[in-house]
Amino acid sequence: MTAQVLAGALADDGRRRVFGAVVLGAADRAAVAARTGLTAREVVTALRRLADAGVVTGVDGDLRVDGDWLREAAAGPPAPDAGPVDAGERVLRTFLRDGVLVGLPAQRGRRRVLLAHIATSFEPGVRYPERAVDDTLRGWCAGGASDHVTLRRYLIDEALLSREQGVYWRTG
The missing domain is CATH 1.10.10 (Arc Repressor Mutant, subunit A)
Structure with missing residues (x-):
């Protein structure tokens, strides 16, 4: 998993809204729909894409953001020890x-x-x-x-x- 995968998962406005709702505590699809104003179908589609990317877990029940995955993606690959660059x-x-x-x-x-x-x-x-x-x-x-x-x-x-x-x- 990379930061590019995260950026791709959050490239859509609807997926960002769903992600935000989950981060703020929406634990199921109905709560996400209520917080985002999206239809149930839009919520399910966004959750599926976020789950496929590994950002959200518990799509069938208790929704959570995978904080460990986010930390790894934010950290990126380790920088090579190359010394000074001209x-x-x-x-x-x-x-x-x-x-x-x-x-x-x-x-x-x-x-x-x-x-x-x-x-x-x-x-x-x-x-x-x-x-x-x-x-x-x-x-x-x-x-x-x-x-x-x-x-x-x-x-x-x-x-x-x-x-x-x-x-x-x-x-x-």
Whole structure:
């Protein structure tokens, strides 16, 4: 169980209202319906989803919030003992998830750090046709945060890639 599961379970307004009613002491479906103003069907559906996520227990009787599970989800995974992190690493952690771009920094310096990392996808001295460059950059854009054409333009503008007659090579 993770904080993402908790966030997903509480993403719906009705489920949040049901969760709140249980936290405040509603011990059965009728009490939850009375406190939330939701129909019995909406309450049952919300309770089932909350129980499936592991947030609420006792759906058929005595409703309770699983406090131990909430504490574990709030604590999250233990942080690795990595020591100090430099600014470049921080930029990469912020804008890359599992090797996929989740956004482009607005600040030029941060964007340059990210682009320099992406440029390592290309071997120095090797000439690439535009299609190969696009295919490589599409892998970085799988999350939809940016597109490969924008990345290619930035790489050229920052002199990390050079281009001549549809052929690209790593420079910077």
